[in-house]
Amino acid sequence: MTPAISLSQVRKDFGKFIALSDVTFDISDNEFFTLLGPSGCGKTTLLRLIAGFEDTSAGTIHLYGEEIENLPPDKRPVNTVFQNYALFPHMNVAQNIGFALKMLGWSTDEITSRVDEMIDMVRLGEFAHRKPSQLSGGQQQRVALARAMAPRPKVLLLDEPLSALDLKLRQQMRGELKTLQRETGITFIFVTHDQEEALSMSDRIAVMSAGKLQQIGSPNEIYEFPANRFVADFIGETNLIDASVTQVSGRRVTCKLADGETITALAHQDLQIGAAGIVSVRPESLSVTPTAPMGQSLTGTLGDAVYLGTDTQFTVHLDQSLELKVRMQNGVTDGAKLTAGDPVFVSIADGAARFLVD
Amino acid sequence: MTRPFDIRHYRGFFAVTCACLVILYAPLIIVMIYSFNDSASITNWGGVSLRWYVDVFTGPDSEKFKLAAWNSLSIAVMAATVSTTIATAAAIGMIRGGQFKGKSASFALISLPIMVPEIVTAVATLIFFSTIGFKLGTLSILVAHIVFCIPFAYLPISARLQGIEASFEEAAQDLYASRWATFRYVLMPIMGPGILSGFLLAFIISLDDFIITNFIKGAGVETLPTAIFGSVKQGIKPNIMALSTLLLMFSICLVTLSYFIGKRGEANPPPQT
Numbered sequence: 148m149t150p151a152i153s154l155s156q157v158r159k160d161f162g163k164f165i166a167l168s169d170v171t172f173d174i175s176d177n178e179f180f181t182l183l184g185p186s187g188c189g190k191t192t193l194l195r196l197i198a199g200f201e202d203t204s205a206g207t208i209h210l211y212g213e214e215i216e217n218l219p220p221d222k223r224p225v226n227t228v229f230q231n232y233a234l235f236p237h238m239n240v241a242q243n244i245g246f247a248l249k250m251l252g253w254s255t256d257e258i259t260s261r262v263d264e265m266i267d268m269v270r271l272g273e274f275a276h277r278k279p280s281q282l283s284g285g286q287q288q289r290v291a292l293a294r295a296m297a298p299r300p301k302v303l304l305l306d307e308p309l310s311a312l313d314l315k316l317r318q319q320m321r322g323e324l325k326t327l328q329r330e331t332g333i334t335f336i337f338v339t340h341d342q343e344e345a346l347s348m349s350d351r352i353a354v355m356s357a358g359k360l361q362q363i364g365s366p367n368e369i370y371e372f373p374a375n376r377f378v379a380d381f382i383g384e385t386n387l388i389d390a391s392v393t394q395v396s397g398r399r400v401t402c403k404l405a406d407g408e409t410i411t412a413l414a415h416q417d418l419q420i421g422a423a424g425i426v427s428v429r430p431e432s433l434s435v436t437p438t439a440p441m442g443q444s445l446t447g448t449l450g451d452a453v454y455l456g457t458d459t460q461f462t463v464h465l466d467q468s469l470e471l472k473v474r475m476q477n478g479v480t481d482g483a484k485l486t487a488g489d490p491v492f493v494s495i496a497d498g499a500a501r502f503l504v505d
Numbered sequence: 506m507t508r509p510f511d512i513r514h515y516r517g518f519f520a521v522t523c524a525c526l527v528i529l530y531a532p533l534i535i536v537m538i539y540s541f542n543d544s545a546s547i548t549n550w551g552g553v554s555l556r557w558y559v560d561v562f563t564g565p566d567s568e569k570f571k572l573a574a575w576n577s578l579s580i581a582v583m584a585a586t587v588s589t590t591i592a593t594a595a596a597i598g599m600i601r602g603g604q605f606k607g608k609s610a611s612f613a614l615i616s617l618p619i620m621v622p623e624i625v626t627a628v629a630t631l632i633f634f635s636t637i638g639f640k641l642g643t644l645s646i647l648v649a650h651i652v653f654c655i656p657f658a659y660l661p662i663s664a665r666l667q668g669i670e671a672s673f674e675e676a677a678q679d680l681y682a683s684r685w686a687t688f689r690y691v692l693m694p695i696m697g698p699g700i701l702s703g704f705l706l707a708f709i710i711s712l713d714d715f716i717i718t719n720f721i722k723g724a725g726v727e728t729l730p731t732a733i734f735g736s737v738k739q740g741i742k743p744n745i746m747a748l749s750t751l752l753l754m755f756s757i758c759l760v761t762l763s764y765f766i767g768k769r770g771e772a773n774p775p776p777q778t
Contacts, residue, residue, distance in 0.1 A: 219678065233675065235676070235695075
């Protein structure tokens with residue numbers, strides 16, 4: 148199967164600033180693909196290169212096998228949902244949705260029926276003759292979506308489309324977007340800096356930082372097997388501890404932490420004894436007990452405990468400089484009342500620690 | 506907390522304001538009042554009458570004024586249309602053209618005519634036209650008006666365009682609109698209020714111009730301002746007051762129209778984010 152989008156050695160410079168470099172990956176047909184990264188990482192630039200609003204400085208972009216990087220935006224069968232929606236203020240909802248069809252030279256009848264279909268799809272029937280300024284943010288969002296999907300693009304580009312909505316609406320729109328993508332079978336490329344959005348909707352995620360691709364994989368892979376320190380730190384919460392490998396058995400390594408204790412962790416690649424790196428372990432795969440548990444554990448003293456509703460977050464000091472965050476679900480633990488300063492044992496869920504080469 | 510700055514607390518503010526208003530508007534008001542004077546004298550009040558308004562349209566000078574008014578209006582419409590078109594193109598080039606060499610110089614060139622004393626422009630234009638052998642007449646007036654109206658049309662148009670985010674044009678292109686269709690269906694309608702105020706401003710400036718027109722109008726061609734000036738040289742008759750009042754009313758109407766279009770533009774500001 149030809150990939151929907153195929154990027155090869157893509158580079159973009161703005162003067163002396165390198166916005167993107169050496170970006171090479173494929174996006175499959177019918178995929179909900181997310182570009183995730185902090186602001187300034189180049190994800191929006193990459194989207195604009197695919198849309199055609201910017202020219203690549205080097206590299207090629209293929210859309211279903213066809214080279215597109217030299218085509219102007221109006222010749223590329225991809226459409227964009229803009230961050231600020233960019234709805235045409237002087238046109239009503241129906242005119243906005245029908246704009247691309249008119250530009251493509253569809254007949255009036257075809258336009259009317261397609262626009263009706265799209266308006267039904269986003270459930271805006273009663274608003275067809277309103278101007279964008281008379282709509283709420285969520286409704287404008289739907290119009291933008293309908294407008295971009297009306298001409299049946301091969302790929303739909305979404306530039307942080309949910310960032311202007313309030314939390315409730317944002318969560319609701321996540322589900323709707325996902326459903327829409329599955330029903331229409333259009334390839335979605337979704338740009339966001341919100342990891343929760345990325346994890347909950349995507350088939351695959353590309354994590355980007357400083358103009359470079361950091362990791363590409365399913366939400367589960369990205370979260371469970373981060374490729375490097377940046378990804379581990381950016382996605383979810385984690386404890387990062389400097390460590391060195393003392394024993395290797397396949398991908399399972401035993402490593403020594405800075406405070407002298409050892410833990411076993413899974414590594415991404417084959418490693419040699421003595422290799423230096425970091426151990427990443429998520430707070431929720433750790434638990435604190437007053438007595439020594441079965442299996443591997445670390446010893447420390449309890450710092451503060453922060454009650455967070457469903458969870459409690461503990462800080463445990465392993466030594467002067469080393470501390471761990473531990474997150475435990477309330478009500479599941481035996482209710483042992485722990486107080487700050489108590490000596491405690493921190494146990495690690497089997498297979499939860501990752502060794503990352505920096 | 507210091508008291509908030511309020512200009513009204515300055516001593517003498519009220520007196521100065523009154524003096525300015527009187528100096529600015531008293532002559533206009535006197536002209537308006539005396540345009541309704543029944544007397545043939547311009548200083549003695551002889552009762553209320555519309556006879557000088559009738560005289561403007563039917564009196565001995567009426568043919569001269571009608572022709573001059575027609576010249577003025579047709580030149581103003583054409584000059585405003587052409588200069589607005591050029592100013593719109595200039596604004597798009599300046600604001601959407603990215604960074605290009607000589608951008609500041611271009612901006613200076615566009616707005617310089619506002620700063621240059623009009624008499625200098627008038628003399629220079631006259632010399633230029635006679636050097637290249639351009640026959641003075643209606644056409645020379647039109648060309649000169651187009652040129653000096655451009656900066657006036659440019660200002661409101663570029664101000665409006667500056668407030669319009671580029672994402673509307675990107676969206677249009679993304680939705681398969683060519684460059685021309687993007688301008689025609691998206692950019693121009695959003696710029697509309699700016700283009701209209703630019704047009705009205707250029708229209709008024711052209712209609713009102715005396716100095717440049719007087720230099721380059723050639724023999725026998727008159728616009729309203731030059732015709733009025735010509736009549737006044739032979740002594741002020743009350744019909745000039747009536748004519749001036751009509752011109753004033755026309756200008757006020759246009760300015761008011763322009764104001765309300767601007768208002769509508771504000772109520773419908775160039776949409777942001």
